[in-house]
Amino acid sequence: MEVTSSNFKELLPEIEDVINKSTFLAIDCEFSGLNVVSEINAFDTPKQYYEKVRKNCKEFLVIQYGISAFRFDPSDGKFKQRSYNFYIFRRPINKNIPDQRFLCQTSSINFLTSQGFDFNKLFKSGISYLNMSEETDYREKIEDRQKLRNNQHNNQQSPSEVDPIPQDVQPVVDDVLQQLSDFLDTDNVELELPKCNAFVRRLIYQTTAQKFKNKITLQTKNRNKDRILVASKFKSKKEQQEIDQRLFEEEMSVLDDFIGFTKVLRIVVDSGKMIVGHNMCLDFLHTIDKFLTPLAKEYDEFKECAHALFKNVLDTKFMSSSDEFKDLIQSTVLKDVLEAVSKDPFQLPTVEIEDAGQGYRVEDLKEHEAGYDAYITGLCFLSMWNYLGTLKELSTADIFKDFSLLEPYLNKLYLMMLRDSQYINLAGQDPNPSRDHVFYLTFPRDWRLNNIIELFSPFGGVYVAWINETSAYVGLFKREQAAVALSTLSQSDTYSIMTYSRRQAQLEDGPSPAPVNRRKRTLDNTPRGTASKKRQTVLEAESETPKKCARKELTKTFVESDAWD
Numbered sequence: 001m002e003v004t005s006s007n008f009k010e011l012l013p014e015i016e017d018v019i020n021k022s023t024f025l026a027i028d029c030e031f032s033g034l035n036v037v038s039e040i041n042a043f044d045t046p047k048q049y050y051e052k053v054r055k056n057c058k059e060f061l062v063i064q065y066g067i068s069a070f071r072f073d074p075s076d077g078k079f080k081q082r083s084y085n086f087y088i089f090r091r092p093i094n095k096n097i098p099d100q101r102f103l104c105q106t107s108s109i110n111f112l113t114s115q116g117f118d119f120n121k122l123f124k125s126g127i128s129y130l131n132m133s134e135e136t137d138y139r140e141k142i143e144d145r146q147k148l149r150n151n152q153h154n155n156q157q158s159p160s161e162v163d164p165i166p167q168d169v170q171p172v173v174d175d176v177l178q179q180l181s182d183f184l185d186t187d188n189v190e191l192e193l194p195k196c197n198a199f200v201r202r203l204i205y206q207t208t209a210q211k212f213k214n215k216i217t218l219q220t221k222n223r224n225k226d227r228i229l230v231a232s233k234f235k236s237k238k239e240q241q242e243i244d245q246r247l248f249e250e251e252m253s254v255l256d257d258f259i260g261f262t263k264v265l266r267i268v269v270d271s272g273k274m275i276v277g278h279n280m281c282l283d284f285l286h287t288i289d290k291f292l293t294p295l296a297k298e299y300d301e302f303k304e305c306a307h308a309l310f311k312n313v314l315d316t317k318f319m320s321s322s323d324e325f326k327d328l329i330q331s332t333v334l335k336d337v338l339e340a341v342s343k344d345p346f347q348l349p350t351v352e353i354e355d356a357g358q359g360y361r362v363e364d365l366k367e368h369e370a371g372y373d374a375y376i377t378g379l380c381f382l383s384m385w386n387y388l389g390t391l392k393e394l395s396t397a398d399i400f401k402d403f404s405l406l407e408p409y410l411n412k413l414y415l416m417m418l419r420d421s422q423y424i425n426l427a428g429q430d431p432n433p434s435r436d437h438v439f440y441l442t443f444p445r446d447w448r449l450n451n452i453i454e455l456f457s458p459f460g461g462v463y464v465a466w467i468n469e470t471s472a473y474v475g476l477f478k479r480e481q482a483a484v485a486l487s488t489l490s491q492s493d494t495y496s497i498m499t500y501s502r503r504q505a506q507l508e509d510g511p512s513p514a515p516v517n518r519r520k521r522t523l524d525n526t527p528r529g530t531a532s533k534k535r536q537t538v539l540e541a542e543s544e545t546p547k548k549c550a551r552k553e554l555t556k557t558f559v560e561s562d563a564w565d
Contacts, residue, residue, distance in 0.1 A: 001358040001371075003086045004125035008260065011084075015067075016267050018082050018357070022069035023400070024274040026378030028370045029283040030064040030112060033105030042419045042465035043438055043473040043500065046430045047299040049415050049422075053282060054302075057289045059103045062088050063122055065261065066370030067268075068378045071354070077396045078350045079382060082357040085371030087118075088261055089126025097134055097258075115368045128260035132293045135262070138255055146248045150241075162210075165203055172196065176204050180216055180231055193229040201229055265291040274312035274403065274410075278334050278377040281413045281424065284313065307411065307426045314406060316381050318414035318423055325384060335367065338376055341383035348383045349396070419463065419475065437479040439486065440503035442471045443495040455495070459485040473500065 003011055019025065039052045068083040090100050113119070130138065165173055176193055183191040193204070201220065208218055208231075215234050220227055235243070265287065268275070277283050288306060289295040296302040306313075320329045320337050329340040342348055353359040359375065366372035385406065389399030399405065411427040420433045441452065449464060452474060456462045460478035467473065476482055489497050 001082070001084050003084050003127070004121065005087075005127050005260075006125055008086075008127050012263060015084060015264060018069045018354070019067075019264075019267050019271050019273065021071055022271075022273055023072045023079070024070055024276055024378070024381075025268060026066075026068040026070065026276045026374045026381065027280070027283060027287070028066040028277065028373035028377060029062045029286055030117070030368065030370050031060050031108065031282070031286070032063055033060040033103055033108045034282070035059070035103070035105050040417045041467060041473065042417060042463070043435065043475065044415075044418060045504070046415060046422055046424045049281075049418065050285075050299050050302060050424065053285055054289075054295045054297075056282070057285050057295060060105070060286075061100075061102045062286050062290050063126070064088060064117070064370040066372070066374035067264070068359070068371065068374040070351070070378050070382070072400045074397055074401075078352055079400075080352055080354040080357075081359045081375065081378065082354045083359040083371045083375045085369055086261055086264070087122050087126045088129060089122050090128045090130075091126075091258075093128075093138075093258055097130065097138055112368065117368075128258045129262045129291055130259050131262065131289070131291055135255070135259055138258070139252075142248065142251045142255065145251075146244065149244045149247075162206055163203060165207070169200060169203060172200060173203055173207055177207065177211060180208065180212060183231060184212075184215060184233070189232060191231040192223070193231060195226050195228050198227070201227070204229060262291045269309050272311060274314060275310050276314045276316060276377060276381045278315070278337070278373070278380070279317040279332075279414055279416060280313075280315045281415060284310075284413060303424070303426055310426075312403065313411050313413070313426060314381065314409055315412060315414045315423075316377055316384070318412050319384055319409045320380070321414065321421070322409065324388070334373065334376060334380070337380045338362070341380050341387075345390075346383045346387050347390070348379060349386050351379065351382065419465070434479075435475075435500040437476040437482045438500035439474050439476075439482075440471065440498050440500060441474050441495060442497075445470055447495075455489065456485065458488070 001011070003015075033056075035056060039055075040049065044052070065086040065088050066083070067086070068081055071080045072078075073080055092099055109119075179191065179193065196204070205218055208216055212234075216231050217234055217240065219230050219232070221230050222228075234240075269292070275284075284306070285295060288309065292309060293305065296305055316334075316337065317332050319325065320332045320340075328345065329337055331337070331340075340346070353361075360366065360372050362376070362379070364372060386396075386399060388405040389396075392405075403410070411425060413424040413426065415422050415424065420435070422431055422433070424430060443451070447470075452464055452472065453462060456474060456476070459476055459481040462477065463475040465473040465475070476485060486497065486499065
């Protein structure tokens with residue numbers, strides 16, 4: 001079901017009920033850009049990976065959010081689903097929250113357009129949102145204004161608080177006082193005063209309180225994006241308090257509207273339901289940052305916060321890449337996973353659209369619509385979950401009665417493009433595979449891939465992960481040659497080499513000074529003149545590589561249909 005600002009309020013109670021009754025929720029996001037791929041290095045640690053993806057989350061927007069709720073019905077042994085496709089776009093709010101600024105990536109926008117994405121609907125009818133920090137700031141400002149209004153009615157400004165009126169401003173203040181005096185002789189209820197700056201408004205406030213005490217009250221209002229003063233004739237304290245309370249409630253209602261889609265994510269968090277996504281690291285981080293709380297700078301703090309919000313998270317890309325499935329699922333791109341799990345030895349459980357609800361069917365073929373991709377992710381997950389149960393010869397009811405079969409896959413976020421199957425473990429320590437066979441190499445600017453391959457040729461094939469035009473990580477395929485390679489190559493004035501662990505220790509102590517006169521880099525993170533060099537890194541260096549080391553994701557440019565599926 002398509003959800004925009006026009007039907008969001010109406011559908012929210014239904015969405016809450018569907019979420020709370022579900023067995024699990026599958027999610028998917030579409031973004032205004034994905035310019036994180038070019039920054040990932042094949043030998044990043046999970047911490048470094050997080051820091052790079054976090055930066056991406058600060059620059060780009062979630063523009064569509066898909067939620068597919070799956071509910072197991074033990075009465076007939078079938079799953080029921082309802083799916084929602086939310087258009088997400090924050091409207092300009094007011095001075096309580098600054099206008100949102102964000103980046104768009106042309107390749108991403110162009111791709112979504114080619115898939116039929118309706119950007120007019122996004123910008124016109126997208127649902128607003130605020131994370132907890134933004135809402136708290138907004139709410140505090142409203143409450144502070146209410147306290148100020150109450151104080152204005154209860155207290156008279158003391159002489160020590162009076163600001164002197166500059167000579168050049170005095171005529172302006174005098175003119176306003178005359179207008180207010182004339183206003184008292186009319187039957188008008190309100191008087192809109194001329195526009196002025198904040199300092200003059202303050203002077204008018206204090207002078208009016210002195211001269212027209214218990215006769216006139218002033219209020220600052222927004223008129224066509226301007227802040228102006230509106231005078232009204234004095235009312236009793238009780239009447240004024242009632243007016244202030246209505247104004248306060250109106251402001252809180254506006255805030256509630258701006259919270260918008262965030263309410264859905266809070267319902268999800270409060271429900272404690274398992275969240276399933278495919279290659280979901282980016283989706284997961286955006287979900288937290290945009291709709292819940294800003295992503296922590298410290299990696300361990302992020303993990304603690306994320307696990308507190310979502311106790312059970314499952315990434316189907318991690319699951320389909322695991323030892324139990326990697327021989328059965330040759331490609332972990334979402335559409336390929338669906339194809340694989342739709343035939344033997346897998347069996348897709350029966351999934352029906354919930355009565356009186358709306359959802360998707362596989363034949364809808366709406367790839368890259370967030371709601372549809374969430375639904376497909378849920379199907380793939382169910383088929384793999386069911387397969388685990390059949391290995392243990394369990395009945396359908398026993399397979400889906402709890403998540404015990406899924407324990408090895410829970411709370412592990414797949415990290416794309418890393419060499420040694422690293423992942424973020426939200427509920428414990430991250431894996432720490434040995435990288436004793438990896439070296440940090442710095443070299444002259446004119447070196448090319450062949451220079452590095454030739455340097456390491458006595459020790460077998462290598463994998464080269466470029467950092468910039470003068471440095472790279474180099475991994476030996478023959479790991480047992482690492483000690484000999486380091487000893488042999490350590491004496492040179494042309495290049496420098498050190499172990500991976502020593503380089504990581506340097507980075508923990510602080511970044512080394514950047515080389516001077518660095519050549520300008522191209523947008524795909526490739527130095528000018530070396531684009532072909534980087535693209536050939538894997539192809540040439542792996543020509544001597546055992547087949548099991550072959551790398552599927554070769555490119556560092558944005559390809560929506562493959563790179564992040």
